[in-house]
Amino acid sequence: MDKEKILLNKNNRTYNSKSYLNDLLRQVDNIQNDPKKEKRLKDHLCTVCMYTPFMHTADIKRKTCANDGCVEEFYGSSVGGNKYCTKCSENYNQCVYCGGDMDLKQRKISSGKKNDPV
Numbered sequence: 001m002d003k004e005k006i007l008l009n010k011n012n013r014t015y016n017s018k019s020y021l022n023d024l025l026r027q028v029d030n031i032q033n034d035p036k037k038e039k040r041l042k043d044h045l046c047t048v049c050m051y052t053p054f055m056h057t058a059d060i061k062r063k064t065c066a067n068d069g070c071v072e073e074f075y076g077s078s079v080g081g082n083k084y085c086t087k088c089s090e091n092y093n094q095c096v097y098c099g100g101d102m103d104l105k106q107r108k109i110s111s112g113k114k115n116d117p118v
């Protein structure tokens, strides 16, 4: 057993974990401060999906909106990528990526619309 090698590896892993932690902290900071709000709203994304890394693939295919009964089609990557259409995003204040609320609010079912009280 090469103790020095083990310790060196351990240092590398610690370094990786710490940079991962820094990434997470930066993401949390961005989620709370929303520095790219204008772009985020233009892309119909909630803060969580805007500031955490997406799974992107180059593979783009035609998809149908994941909302029940919605037949709206759009192009997106087949793995990950947006699942909901921008019309539903506008109608229900919904993130096109995760389908959650744009303002991360859980609203009464009878009032899914943007400006209704929670």
Ligand SMILES: [Zn+2]
Pocket: 065, 066, 067, 070, 071, 072, 084, 085, 086, 087, 088, 089
């Ligand atoms: Zn839709």
Ligand SMILES: [Zn+2]
Pocket: 045, 046, 047, 048, 049, 050, 095, 096, 097, 098, 099, 100
């Ligand atoms: Zn989202």
